[in-house]
Amino acid sequence: MASPNDSPKPSIEVQNLSYKFQDGSAGLDHVQLDLPPGSRTLLIGANGAGKTTLLRLVSGKRLAPNNTIAVGGKDPFKEGLEGVTYLGVEWVLNSIVRTDIDVPTLLASVGGNAYPERRDELVDILDIDLSWRMHAVSDGERRRVQLAMGLLRPWQVLLLDEITVDLDLLSRSNFLAFLKRETETRACTIVYATHILDNLAQWPTHLVHMHLGKVKAWGPVETFYNQIPQWTSENSRLGELVLKWLKEDLDARGPRNGRSNQGKTYQSLEGLGGYGLEKRS
């Protein structure tokens, strides 16, 4: 019988990937990445940097240009990748987890009975009460059940698009430790887009820094730490590095609504009504 370990090694290769949205606006610009099998990559970037766009393309949910993406050596869109799990916003909003349904039924519906040991481990680490009914749980409790559902089948590539925001600190820490163990004990690879760095200092093997649809830098995590020779106890070294990157990105981009041009804009409105008509005394 085939086991997940018989599958091709789950590397993620992105070659010169540019992507435009349907309205013609630029989504990604010449993205180049080569994430090795077994890696745990953090995707870092400000809001709107292109993280979700990249993850959706890598997962095969969006069509990328030919020969730009290979996951375990395969084109994710053409080959409908078995073993690639993408957990993002659409998945979080799935309405079934808000109905009056019990947890064992939900877990069985996603194959829980085929992987009883994994199911029981996930129930344990995510501290799930099997007597919960899903219409009567908190957001964080619902998220934990969803995570158990999403992680149950032994994926080879896991693409996570910040879906841990509702978890309390301990649940999130257990969840991250589980993911780390997974990459250490079987052939699998993770890419995680997040803004929350708690408990993550020792987690990633690789970092990808995105800005305005481009990958500004990527590589093994230790190759970046010389950028942060000193760090405070308030932030981890990773936290300091990410803060530095985001500040640089903001400086490079400038303010969203062009405040530096504001005087000019108001002048050009003169005569059109509003403040432009006021006379200086």
Ligand SMILES: Nc1ncnc2c1ncn2[C@@H]1O[C@H](COP(=O)(O)OP(=O)(O)OP(=O)(O)O)[C@@H](O)[C@H]1O
């Ligand atoms: N369907 C779309 N059509 C046009 N532009 C889009 C579309 N979806 C996203 N964008 C734009 O593409 C850019 C990247 O969006 P994306 O969702 O990939 O960012 P992100 O890095 O995941 O941000 P966040 O941290 O806020 O989740 C944003 O400027 C966004 O407005």
